[in-house]
Amino acid sequence: MNQLYNDPIGHWVVVTVAIALLLFVVLTATAYTVWFERVALGRIQRRPGPNRVGPFGLMQLAADGVKLAFKESFVPAETDKLLFVIAPAIGVAAAFLSWAVIPIGLWYNVQYWIADVNIGVLLIFAFSSLNVYAIVIGGYASNNKYSLLGGLRSAAQLISYEMAMGLSLVPTFMIVGSLRLRDIVEYTVHWGWYTGPIPLILLTPIGFVIYLMAAVAETNRAPFDLPEAEQELIGGFLTEYSGLKFVMYYLGEYVNMITVSALAALLFFGGWFLWFVPPVFAFLIKIVLFLFLYIWLRGTFPRLRYDMLMRLGWKVLLPLSIANVIVTGVILVATQG
Amino acid sequence: MADDENGQPEHPTPLRGPREGVPAHPEGEHPGVAADVAALAGGLRTTLSEFFRPVVTTMYPEDKTVRSERYRGRHYLRRYDNGLERCIGCELCAAACPVGCILVIAAENTDENRVSPGERYAKTYEINMLRCIFCGYCEEACPVQAIVLGPEYELSDTSREKFIYTKEKLLEPLPPDVQARLDSKGSK
Numbered sequence: 001m002n003q004l005y006n007d008p009i010g011h012w013v014v015v016t017v018a019i020a021l022l023l024f025v026v027l028t029a030t031a032y033t034v035w036f037e038r039v040a041l042g043r044i045q046r047r048p049g050p051n052r053v054g055p056f057g058l059m060q061l062a063a064d065g066v067k068l069a070f071k072e073s074f075v076p077a078e079t080d081k082l083l084f085v086i087a088p089a090i091g092v093a094a095a096f097l098s099w100a101v102i103p104i105g106l107w108y109n110v111q112y113w114i115a116d117v118n119i120g121v122l123l124i125f126a127f128s129s130l131n132v133y134a135i136v137i138g139g140y141a142s143n144n145k146y147s148l149l150g151g152l153r154s155a156a157q158l159i160s161y162e163m164a165m166g167l168s169l170v171p172t173f174m175i176v177g178s179l180r181l182r183d184i185v186e187y188t189v190h191w192g193w194y195t196g197p198i199p200l201i202l203l204t205p206i207g208f209v210i211y212l213m214a215a216v217a218e219t220n221r222a223p224f225d226l227p228e229a230e231q232e233l234i235g236g237f238l239t240e241y242s243g244l245k246f247v248m249y250y251l252g253e254y255v256n257m258i259t260v261s262a263l264a265a266l267l268f269f270g271g272w273f274l275w276f277v278p279p280v281f282a283f284l285i286k287i288v289l290f291l292f293l294y295i296w297l298r299g300t301f302p303r304l305r306y307d308m309l310m311r312l313g314w315k316v317l318l319p320l321s322i323a324n325v326i327v328t329g330v331i332l333v334a335t336q337g
Numbered sequence: 338m339a340d341d342e343n344g345q346p347e348h349p350t351p352l353r354g355p356r357e358g359v360p361a362h363p364e365g366e367h368p369g370v371a372a373d374v375a376a377l378a379g380g381l382r383t384t385l386s387e388f389f390r391p392v393v394t395t396m397y398p399e400d401k402t403v404r405s406e407r408y409r410g411r412h413y414l415r416r417y418d419n420g421l422e423r424c425i426g427c428e429l430c431a432a433a434c435p436v437g438c439i440l441v442i443a444a445e446n447t448d449e450n451r452v453s454p455g456e457r458y459a460k461t462y463e464i465n466m467l468r469c470i471f472c473g474y475c476e477e478a479c480p481v482q483a484i485v486l487g488p489e490y491e492l493s494d495t496s497r498e499k500f501i502y503t504k505e506k507l508l509e510p511l512p513p514d515v516q517a518r519l520d521s522k523g524s525k
Contacts, residue, residue, distance in 0.1 A: 042392075301377070
């Protein structure tokens with residue numbers, strides 16, 4: 001494997017195969033995340049969720065996908081047709097790009113990821129903030145006031161929460177001293193007799209809480225789903241989208257959801273380390289738990305009012321994350337000199 | 338203030354001001370962050386406990402909920418135990434029907450062709466189920482309890498014509514003993 005990887009042509013073969021494989025895995029995972037969400041939300045409301053198509057309704061997404069794929073490709077009148085088509089493509093591309101640097105695991109010395117970049121987390125943040133372009137451009141290009149309002153809300157929301165989210169992770173980088181996701185996961189402590197990786201949440205609990213909230217806002221999910229608030233904005237930026245373009249937005253949203261779950265598992269819960277569980281499966285279990293957490297939040301909390309969202313972002317999360325950085329810095333200097 | 342032609346003020350003075358009687362803090366003082374977090378946790382606990390409780394959905398096409406005995410579904414034309422039709426063709430049901438969906442054309446009973454015990458019987462009895470509002474007035478109006486509303490509610494069909502229920506469709510089958518007697522007559 002290593003020989004093949006070091007060969008210049010073999011390298012590209014391996015990377016291409018890995019990209020195709022990862023694309024397939026993430027797409028499938030997204031489909032079953034949607035299924036998981038619908039079933040889990042249903043159970044919270046004491047109904048069964050999809051259970052007609054295939055065993056346990058597992059083929060529901062295939063049926064929905066076929067139905068949406070065969071819908072008429074519709075563009076409203078007097079819109080910027082190019083932007084209208086490009087916007088969902090940006091959304092889905094940005095969502096998938098993050099997975100280039102997410103390490104899925106290290107198993108028998110084989111790396112289960114595509115690129116081991118030394119600015120991994122930064123890259124993920126760059127890609128995830130591209131998502132706002134998809135929403136703003138989509139809202140603008142739809143020639144619909146509800147879409148535009150949804151897009152503008154989304155822009156304001158992402159600006160408010162991106163900073164808190166970025167700053168909430170700074171203590172982690174300060175402790176580990178690297179932005180490379182592998183380094184963060186493999187961060188080793190020497191506590192008395194114990195030497196090995198730890199879930200970093202033990203060192204950065206406040207950062208985790210801020211990240212958790214900001215990540216929900218970042219992925220536009222309930223209770224922070226203001227850009228597509230159905231009751232006020234019909235469908236927000238999604239109002240005019242249907243068929244495959246709608247699928248792209250939908251896919252992007254769920255891939256982003258898996259991405260932030262994966263990031264939470266990597267940055268705060270030791271990534272692929274979990275007692276005796278094989279690395280890739282350990283990572284998977286952690287992602288599923290975080291996905292359930294997001295669904296649970298959606299099933300529990302009503303949507304925040306817009307001014308509440310802004311107040312929480314600017315007056316609570318941002319000062320708290322800055323204070324978190326400063327306190328972590330002081331403690332680091334005090335303990336390590 | 339501008340008055341209209343009746344001398345009434347255009348905007349009558351309200352009895353209460355907009356903030357009058359409204360407490361400044363509806364739930365008292367702000368409970369604080371700890372209470373807020375506790376409230377959020379309480380919500381999460383509630384939804385999680387619901388998650389583990391059994392599903393209450395009735396799996397409809399397989400399982401059906403029980404209808405009340407007084408449920409008003411599709412109509413039936415009843416018979417007496419000896420197989421004769423109850424309907425005497427009086428058209429009171431058609432008269433009582435608020436949407437006029439019942440058509441009855443009566444004919445005289447003869448000794449050779451006795452369909453009902455009365456003087457006349459319904460030669461044609463049609464109900465337009467698309468118009469019917471299932472009010473049950475026909476059942477109330479009938480002097481011989483010939484028309485009744487049964488428990489069936491799955492009446493969807495594929496064309497408008499199929500919703501004109503004719504007498505053959507509405508009439509109850511013959512009682513089993515009468516049917517058996519007729520069958521034995523036919524085979525002889």
